Amino acid sequence: xxxxxxxxxxxxxxxxxxxxxxxxxxxxxxxxxxxxxxxxxxxxxxxxxxxxxxxxxxxxxxxxxxxxxxxxxxxxxxxxxxxxxxxxxxxxxxxxxxxxxxxxxxxxxxxxxxxxxxxxxxxxxxxxxxxxxxxxxxxxxxxxxxxxxxxxxxxxxxxxx
Amino acid sequence: xxxxxxxxxxxxxxxxxxxxxxxxxxxxxxxxxxxxxxxxxxxxxxxxxxxxxxxxxxxxxxxxxxxxxxxxxxxxxxxxxxxxxxxxxxxxxxxxxxxxxxxxxxxxxxxxxxxxxxxxxxxxxxxxxxxxxxxxxxxxxxxxxxxxxxxxxxxxxxxxx
Numbered sequence: 001x002x003x004x005x006x007x008x009x010x011x012x013x014x015x016x017x018x019x020x021x022x023x024x025x026x027x028x029x030x031x032x033x034x035x036x037x038x039x040x041x042x043x044x045x046x047x048x049x050x051x052x053x054x055x056x057x058x059x060x061x062x063x064x065x066x067x068x069x070x071x072x073x074x075x076x077x078x079x080x081x082x083x084x085x086x087x088x089x090x091x092x093x094x095x096x097x098x099x100x101x102x103x104x105x106x107x108x109x110x111x112x113x114x115x116x117x118x119x120x121x122x123x124x125x126x127x128x129x130x131x132x133x134x135x136x137x138x139x140x141x142x143x144x145x146x147x148x149x150x151x152x153x154x155x156x157x158x159x160x161x
Numbered sequence: 162x163x164x165x166x167x168x169x170x171x172x173x174x175x176x177x178x179x180x181x182x183x184x185x186x187x188x189x190x191x192x193x194x195x196x197x198x199x200x201x202x203x204x205x206x207x208x209x210x211x212x213x214x215x216x217x218x219x220x221x222x223x224x225x226x227x228x229x230x231x232x233x234x235x236x237x238x239x240x241x242x243x244x245x246x247x248x249x250x251x252x253x254x255x256x257x258x259x260x261x262x263x264x265x266x267x268x269x270x271x272x273x274x275x276x277x278x279x280x281x282x283x284x285x286x287x288x289x290x291x292x293x294x295x296x297x298x299x300x301x302x303x304x305x306x307x308x309x310x311x312x313x314x315x316x317x318x319x320x321x322x
Binding site for chain 1: 199202203204205206207208218219226227228231232233235236239240247248249250251252253254255256257258311
């Protein structure tokens with residue numbers, strides 16, 4: 001599985017194997033303005049809105065909302081990660097935030113297929129679990145996201161045979 | 162624990178007990194334009210960007226990104242949920258998306274403290290696990306989020322006695 005994706009044909013359930021890895025082709029550098037803009041809309045807390053106010057908090061400065069990191073991770077996957085047939089349809093995700101994301105940080109995303117679960121009741125789809133790491137420019141993992149995805153089968157009838 | 166929050170004094174680790182519930186005071190109604198705007202920025206897939214394109218997908222129309230639902234849930238908690246001392250600082254979250262969120266849906270948020278974990282090494286903080294449900298106007302749960310929060314202790318020295 002390469003990081004390219006869009007033009008290479010979309011991936012079906014049968015194409016995804018445990019242990020396959022990808023690296024998204026794009027990266028994203030956050031600035032203070034976008035950290036504050038996201039926070040104003042979705043997570044209006046002092047440490048996400050204002051560097052001075054953030055000084056007095058556990059973060060010691062301005063940091064991005066964890067939900068902002070999660071949303072940007074999704075964009076990097078959609079733009080340059082593996083292209084699933086039927087789209088990237090999430091059933092759920094287990095997020096851990098390990099390290100603060102600060103203005104000027106450059107985020108990159110890589111992942112690995114950790115589980116492949118055929119549907120017990122439907123021959124036309126399955127579930128894929130991916131472990132997705134978001135790193136900063138120093139290589140430190142800022143977020144892990146274990147994501148459950150719904151993926152269609154290429155050949156639904158084959159599973160009935 | 163009421164849903165009010167901002168003016169009632171902030172909550173410390175000692176104030177939060179397993180079984181306590183809250184209902185956020187505000188609700189939020191999504192329209193198609195904001196669903197598309199979020200998607201353009203963070204989750205640019207056909208079923209989040211365009212109603213016609215969404216028709217041909219598993220969703221059968223325009224639906225909000227799960228990350229949009231998660232981010233809006235955070236805002237409803239910050240605006241009118243329990244006010245934690247030190248802010249609402251997430252260590253991680255386990256999200257499940259149960260039902261699509263569509264234009265015109267009105268989201269509301271309620272939660273319950275399900276675990277309270279004193280720190281083994283620090284007397285000044287603890288971890289609280291909250292199970293947060295996001296419902297639509299019909300009362301159907303669209304998202305659950307089991308959230309791990311870092312919460313400061315009111316009286317750090319008391320724990321050392």
